[in-house]
Amino acid sequence: MTRVHDMGGRFGDGAFHPESEDDPVFAEDWHARALAVTLASGFLGQWNIDVSRHTRERLSPKDYTRFSYYEKWISGLADLLVENGVLTRDDLRGTGEEGRHPLADRMLKAESVAAALAKGGPAERPSNVPVNFEIGQEVCTARPAANRLVDGGHTRLPIYATGAKGRILKLHGTHVLPDSNAHGLGEAPEPLYAVAFPASELWAAPENPKDEVVLDLWQSYLEPL
Template sequence: MTRVHDMGGRFGDGPVHPEPDDAPVFAEDWHGRALAVTLAAGSLGQWNIDISRHARERLSPKDYTRFSYYEKWISALTDLLVESGVLTEEDLRGEADKEEHPLASRKMKAEAVAGVLASGGPADRPSNVPAEYAIGQEVVTTRPTANRLVDGGHTRLPHYAAGAKGRILMVHGTHVLPDSSAHRLGDAPEPLYGVVFPASELWTNPEHPNDEVVLDLWQSYLGPV
């Protein structure tokens, strides 16, 4: 059973309307602040990108469907701060003592922001897991699209690609497995592939049957045809 966030390719949600080129970066001032506090909190080193993605996925379906993009971010961040012991609910209400926080020395200073964003967070890792597939080889994705390590856990294989046949387009090397990393079970790096799928393999009546979709998928998501 998929979570409410797994909406890719779902029928009935209407077209995607790209914003015009001259649109502001942030539609509202608080959007920029939500991004900033999320990045600043992430720099404390108490979670990784996979844990933060899973926190957004774990929002209640009612909240997820009614929240805007940055409301999802700030709500998930609130959960992470409390779950990780960085803040308490009293802290969030402004009721706690005003003592210096134990993680204060890790705060991201303004002059470091540009460098941190430019360097990103590389997820490639060395691994003893050999690549089982080569460029041009046909593969099929697992069905159902579920985390095989944690029941109901995080995975990067979208529901619309379950059981689909594709072809290896690129081998990216070995990278952190989100299904493990999102649950603090370790990096568990394994081969990551760019897999190309015909639109007709993913949807019954694609508007453009000759289109292709490329997904980056981990080896454990794939099997031979």
């Protein structure tokens, strides 16, 4: 069953108001700090990006629906720090033990930030998994949109695209499978495709039926037609 975060294409959540070019990058100063501390904590090497995403998804539905974007980030980070033994709840309250932290040597220093961010975190990996689909081939996404390795686990297949028919636009190579990587089961790289879906395949009454939505999907999410 999907979680509350899987909101794409869902009705009843109100109008979507895109940001304009004149809007500031961060609406509040603390938003920038929340992003910075989350990225810096990731460089400690105690979790990967898929674990981080899954942690935000695991916030309680009550919290997820009432929190703002960066409140979700900072709440997920707090959970990550405690669950991975980096900090304790007392540390987060400011009442923990003093002293040098065991991970202090891995701290991302200010002079290293630009180079670290420019390097990024490429997810392409070599793989022995054969490529099953060709450019232009018609495929169908798996049903339901669920992690096949862990019950209730992380997946990048959105619920609005489950069971939909599309065609392969591009092969991106072989990339880390989030469904495995988010749960400590290894990177399990497999082919990743750009798949185009007609709007009429995804929604019962699309405003523009001839529009297409392109999703990047892993091979294990797809079935041949």
